[in-house]
Amino acid sequence: MAGTRLLPAASTPAPHLVRKRRLFWPFVLPTIVLYVLFLIGPAIVTVALSFTRWSGAGEAPEFTGLxxxxxxxxxxxxxxxxxxTLMYIVAGGVGTFLFAFLFAMVLREMKAGKTIRAILFFPNIVAPVALGMFFGFVFKYSPSKQGLANFLLQALGLPAAKFLRPENIVWIVIGALIWASAGFYITILMAAVDRIPRYLYEDADLCGASAGQKFRHITLPMIWDVVGIAGVLWTIGAVKIFEMVFVLAGPGTYAPPNQTWTLAVYVYDRSFGTQGTPEYGVACACAVTMITLVTVLVLALRRVMRGERLEY
Structure with a gap:
């Protein structure tokens, strides 16, 4: 009919889109259920138990407030x-990332950079317990059978030292963490460096830029978002340090001296190492503190590292 406008027919979704929508929930729902069951649920229970006094099975939790x-x-x-724990986060993180940045500058120019990167990554695949045992042997103090460090000191005519005294454990563990973890973060940063266009460095070379200037004005701004992610990973990992401290500071005991404890060791001690009635309420309170600490530090780190993303 003249003057009548025909409305466009409703578009029908393509068959593959229909099938995709039907498969969405069957794939996503099991993941959500497992996430709630093993992460969200236990976190909520931990917060609730932190306000109670509870010694475990056979006894009902008693609400005690704060x-x-x-x-x-x-x-x-x-x-x-x-x-x-703060020392491991800050001092260990600074040392690890200084090494990572240094190698990011050096390995980019080396022909065998990828091979060296793989070698540096190797300590990261060793279990923390094994690393703790290794450094325990290295720094062992025994008049009849010294560790490698004291053997070298005595070979130089110097007296043997008690490296593994409680007041030294924090620094020994920080050094071990830097040695073991640097390769992991070098790998992450180098993966970001490999994406930077070569012509930027070539232009900098033509302008006579030094290696430090190229790192400051090209490499670091280009990988800044990756540095932020690596910082978050380090923070989360450092808050959970347990095995290496336990092996180095407390061999043959139910718990190491409290001067060497981390938050994770504190949770363990209040849960299993009290040689008496467990204190799960206090352990859960410490676990909540760990979650809060991680949240605050990660949010602060993301705010400090916030910047405009560079596209190339």
Whole structure:
């Protein structure tokens, strides 16, 4: 009919899009269920138990409010654990990333860079328990059978040293973490460096830029977002340090000296190492503190590292 506008027919979704939508929930739902069951659910239960006094199976949790937090914050062991954990995050992170940045500058120019990168990554695949045992043998103090470090000192005519005293453990572990973890972060940063166009460095060479100037004005801005992600990974990993401290500081004991504790060791001690009635309420309060610490540090790190993403 003249003057009548025909409305366009409703578009029918393509068959492959229909099938894709039908498969969405069957694939996603099991993941959501497992995530809630093994991550969200336990986290909620941990927060709830942190307000109770509970010694485990056979006894109902007794609500005590903030008593468990007051007991935890008033403990010397917790103060040692919190301070040592911050030391691992800050001092260990600074040392690890300094090494990672240094190698990112050097390996980019080397023909055998990928081979060296693989060699540097190797310590990261060794279990922390094995690393702790290795460094325990290296720094062993025994008049009849010294470790490698004291053997070298005595060969130079110097007296043997007790490297593994409680007040030294934090620095030994920091050094071990830097040695073991640097390769992992070197690999991450070098993967980002490999994406940077070569002509940027060629232009810098024509302008007479030094290696430091090229790193500061080209490499670092181009990989800044990756550095932020690596920083988050380091923070999460450093808060959970347990095995290496336990092996180096507490061989043959139910727990190492409290001067060497981390937050993870504190949780273990209050859960399994008290040689008496477990204190799961205090352990859960410390676990909540760990979650809060990670959240605050990650948010602060992301804010500090925030910047405009460079496209190339």
């Amino acid at each position: 008593t468990q937090y007051q007991e935890m914050f008033g403990s010397d062991s917790f103060r040692y654990a919190f301070g040592n």
